[in-house]
Amino acid sequence: MKTGDQLVVDGVVLHADGLEIDESLLTGEADPVDMQIDAQAMSGSFVVAGSGIYRATRVGRDSFAAGLTEQAKKFHQTNSELRDSINRFIRLLSYLLLPVGLLLFFSQWLRADLPIKEVLRGTIAGMVTMVPEGLVLLTSIAMAVAVIRLAAKKVLVQDLPAVEVLARVDTICVDKTGTLTEPGMQVREVLTLGENSNIGDALGALAAVESSPNPTLQAVGARYPNPLWAVQTSVPFSSSRKWSAATYAGHGSWVVGAPEMLLSDGDKVRSQADEIAADGARVLLLGTSDVIPDAELGPGRITPVALIVIDQTLRPDAAETVAYFLEQDVRVKVISGDNAATVGAIAAQAGVPGAENPFDARTLPQDTADIAKVLETTSVFGRVTPTQKQSMVDALHLQGCTVAMTGDGVNDVLALKSADLGIAMGSGSGATRAVAQLVLLDDKWSVMPSVVAEGRRVLGNIERVADVFLTKSFYAIFISVATGVFALAFPFLPRHLSLLGALTIGIPGFFLALMPNTERFRPGFFKRVLVFAAPAGAIAALAAFTSYGLALNLGEPLPSAQSAATVTLFIVATAVLVQSARPLNLIRIGIVALMILLFLGVLFVPFFSKLFALSLGPERYSLVAIVVGLVGAGCIWVMTVITDRWRRE
Structure with a gap:
């Protein structure tokens, strides 16, 4: 190995002559590593000094760099509770669709002795209504x-479900460099120790003489x-x-480096430097x-x-963003390849709890369960390797x-792949951006918080x-089963259910899906929806079937009984819509009022009344129809009071 070489295989150092290797691509550590005999050298790193x-020891697919590349190529599907819950709803309804449809068909055909045309119309109306056809679309x-x-x-979403995942996150792991801090390093201050007036020129000359300056000297330059x-x-x-020097014509010899390497123990200036370095500065x-x-x-x-104080500058928005996550009960873990004390100092500036006790990951246990115990009490980690990030x-x-x-x-590739949500900086490596679900294009x-807000919405x-x-699906199931049990004609025409679906679900649902919503995420989406939709669907079905049965018992013809069932179901379904739209505001009230006006127009405008075979005289x-519908709406209100308590629990 010689200066400028890139290591293509992993191995063990046998001989080193001032050998220094840059492992920043692999570990995130900015400074070159001084390699000694028996040290591990990893593929993907570069020789920056010596030979x-x-x-x-490991070549081809077994090498560290090849392993990273292979992991990056593996497809990783975002874990979406929303998508999984909707798939469970659809799977559940799929199991019920065929048996309920067969019951509806044979009861009307064999027991009610209806014409096959009416049997098919009623069966289709019942089965189609069971399918929540617009839910996946919306x-x-x-x-x-x-x-x-x-x-x-400037946020690039590379996987659609990633939008909602961050709203469910309860722990966010961040790297120090590039996330909490600005890229690179900066000179914070220069403390003059003597009367020499050439400090600035000397620092500029020392930085310029280096052909490959490290990040510290780059900041000076x-x-x-x-x-x-x-x-x-x-x-x-x-x-x-840990020092460099140069002699200049007419300006003498100048040295810059670590105080502990240039001054003896007990020196007053060295003690002053140690005090400054205690907060993580270099x-x-x-x-x-x-x-x-x-x-x-x-x-x-x-x-x-002079003493030159150099550190990484905290991003102006870092502390505010950390405070936001802490307010939202999201734990913040800082995981970095840099020195633990430096990481702790930056994390403390950002307001991360536990930053005063950073953990050096070189002493981290190997077992995942033991690592979990450390994570319970520690929030800031330094000297973390890529595989340790994944293990954490x-x-x-x-x-x-x-x-x-x-x-x-x-x-960071391995950890990004393992996380529920990977977030990459736009200025990061191509591999990192490729595996992340979100990319912050301007590194902000x-x-x-805006991503969280969108996820919550x-x-x-x-x-x-x-x-x-799902309320619609449940009342369709209950009505279809009741129709099959009592061997009656189906209470609705397909056009009745299409109208109800449009006015109480489709149109208002479209607007509700796009409105602002700041409610905090609570786990258990599937259970909460079922707790509301099943009893609401049962109440709607009972009200509609009661109205239908009473109309038939009063001697009303079938079209009038179907109109009664449709009006009742509209009233109850509107009550469900009102409860789902809470908290109500002028826009939501306006949408509900518009749906009611449109339904009244269908009932009383002759053209639409004839088109939809509906009347109210x-x-x-x-x-x-009206009385039973209002009673059903009242039952929906009582049910909501009860289910709200269950859903909160």
Whole structure:
């Protein structure tokens, strides 16, 4: 191995001559690693200094880089409770559809002795109404609209169900670099120790002399321009020496590096540097030397001139975003490949609980269950390897958590794949963006509350829509079963149920699915919808069948009895719609009022009345229909009071 080489296989170092390897693509650690004999060298890393020999231990598909690539290529379907619940509803109804349809068909044909044309019409009306045909469509439309809204905020959604997943997340794991902090490093301040006025020029000259400056010297070079001093000799920076130096014509010898490597124990300046470094900042000492520094002989006796404080700058919106998640009862875990103390300091600035006790992942247990125990009490981790990140996500899953993971480097790929929701930065690596479900195109983590809001809107509104759609399915089942048991003609024509579906479900459901909704997510979508829809459907079916039976007993002809059942069902279904649309506002009240006006228009405008075979006149069946419908609506209100308590529990 020599400077500039990329390692293509994993291996063990046999010989090292000042060997330094950049593993930032794999671990997220910005600084090169000083490699010693028997150290593990991973494929995908680069040699940035020195030379060495290593023995290959894993090649081809077994190498670390190949393993990352293979994991990234695996398809991972987003875990969507909304999609899974809707599929369960459809599966449940599919099991009931055929037996109920057969009961309806044979009871009308064999027992009621109806003409085959009427039998088919009634059977089709009952079976088609059982299918919540618009629920999947409205769910997809609501998610698609959310995708468009998020795209306007520079959030790319790569998997449609990801819109609702973040609203269910109870733990979010974030990387420090690029998520909590701005990219790169910056000079925070320079503390002058002497009277030398060439501090800025000296720093600019030392940064410029490096052919491959590390992130620390890059920050110095970005702050101080090159004064174009004439270089006589130089000693490049090394992670083993932790200092660099240069001698300039007419300006003497200058040294910059770690205070602990340039000053003796007990030195007052070194103590001052240690105090500053305690908050996670990186501190460099700038000084002059009484000799020409040499890589072998050392820098000589150093006269301190200044302390340079360098750190990663916290994103302006990081603390606010962390506070938002904490308010929403979402745990924040900071997982980084950087030094644990540095990670803790940045996490403390962002307001992450437990940041004062960062955990060095080099001592992390191997067993997933043991890792879960550590995660219960610790929120900030440093020196975390890619496989450890994945293990930590798996450990959180063991605790029953729904986990989101943010990252920007190749070292985050495994964790992003394992998380329920992977979120990548737009400036991150191609592999990271490829496996993530969400990509923050402008790298702004502050957009996350908007993603949560969109997820809540989709979840809350689809639950409302599911309430009315599944209520329709249940009353269709109950009415069909009752019709089969009592061997009667079906109480509705297909056009009656099409009208009811449009006015009490389809049209209002479309608007409800797209309205704002800030309600917090609660697990148990499937159970909550069933708790509401089953009794509501039973009440609607009982009311409609009661009205139908009473009209027939009063001697009314079949068309009049069907009109009575339709009017009653409309009143009860409207009551269901009102309860599902809560909390009511002017827009929602207006939508419900418009649906009522449209239904009244069908009843009293001759053209529409004839088209839909509906009427409401002075006959007794009209009074029966209205009274039974109002009683059913009252029962819906009482049922809602009871089911609301159950659903909250």
